[in-house]
Amino acid sequence: LAKRGLNVVLISRTLEKLQAMAAEIEETTGSRVKIIQADFTRDDIYDYIKEKLTGLEIGILVNNVGMLPNLLPTYFLHAPDEVQSLIHCNITSVVKMTQLVLKHMESRRKGLILNISSGTALFPWPLYTMYSASKAFVRVFSKALQAEYKAKGIVIQVLTPFAISTPMTKYLNANVITKTADEFVKESLSYVLIGDETCGCLAHEIVASFLNLVPSWATCSSMFQKALLTRYAEYLKQNSSLG
Template sequence: MGEALEPFFISVGLLVCLAYLAKWARCSKCLFLHFWKVLPRSFLKSMGQWAVITGAGDGIGKAYSFELARQGLNVVLISRTLEKLQAVAVEIERTTGSSVKIIQADFTKDDIYEYIKEELKGLEIGILVNNVGMLPSLLPSHFHNTPNEIQGLIHCNITSVVKMTQLILKHMESRRKGLILNISSGVALFPWPLYSMYSASKAFMCTFSKALQAEYKAKGIIIQVLTPYAVSTSMTKYLSTSLITKTADEFVKESLNYVTIGDETCGCLAHEIMVNFLSLIPSWVIYSSRFEKLLLTRYTNYLKQNTNRR
């Protein structure tokens, strides 16, 4: 019996080793690209004349809008607050010389996509950044204690990704090139207690993105999901920056180095290293009552002490 089981255990051991080797290989790629930028500056512009960014009025979306405009693309900014869009558009045009188009739309609603489709008509769209998202509460809390915005969160975090991809992907397919960046979160990589709705909605984005990349990779289209951890934005109440907590500009500039690295990346080296260590923690620890208590006490206190409500 022991002799029969020996090959099985050896095979399982080899598979586990290969899985960890693959994770560290991806981390090594990020390490290389962090210090040696091999992506040609013309690469992003070669995708097409226009980039579309959702949630572009602030934070990561705003940072992508500026960086892609600096790379020579014209940009379409989509968000719900017209005043923010107008201010960002003026600044981008003034500092980069790129053309800017703004579309006011509330992604917590489901009746906006025909209007967006009409507004995008005739544009050669090479890049789509599905960035818009909402976090019910930065502080960890039980499901029944979170704000009652379930339908709005589903529309914003899930429907927006599907519908915007549906609008733009078919044109990329006909041109046989394009880049779609879906901004998910590190909490999507495994279920996070006390962030259940946000974690689950961002996990959908990961699965959807990876499946689409498998479908469309041979057609010259890159579809990549990004799973960052802490980025200091209005959604995270402007967490104090550190080696782990990046500014939106830092995160965006680094993430664009990795667009050809594969179907998933954390978007920055620090978060890539962090996720490799977190993956070593057994799931029973994450789902234990002690870990839940830690989130509700020490982590909550950390967030309160290190956020700045501007």
């Protein structure tokens, strides 16, 4: 977005990373960057963020913050006990940040909100139960919100990508299916006006189309779970920093 001439506000938890990213963006694009340090695993940060955003005209909101406590498939009771943090980070953040900017977009009758969900939101995904469910919330929330505000000139799109190589996914090796963050962002911005929902890239649309042909009883079966726990877990270990 900065390369396309927009000034940017970055909101994240680690000040050092924010400062480094802001310096890189300003140096390479010439756009101005404002940083706001906030921990989205908490729910008491939004008055502070609202204060820091005062006076700014936010034309595009990207709700990209998220956490995946267990990259390896794990039964719910064996997963890290970060339930409340995950809800705040993956769900509350989307709702509260949307509240902060949508009212101003409505008054101007223009604006774009991009909410990053996940391919795991397209159907129940056992062994990633909390993550899948939280991203399903983002998907349904976004599509319903677009129905409410489309006539007011606001575009709200939810993205449901599959594998992307990021710190959250332990830098999975990129391939035809697993995209780098740069690859995904560049391609997904081409689909902003395509509709209220997109996987963000052609490869992931093909994966989603294939998975839609699989009946729900199969994806919730013990055989599918066994495959996740063995073959998929081994793939993750061999192709990420977990290995």
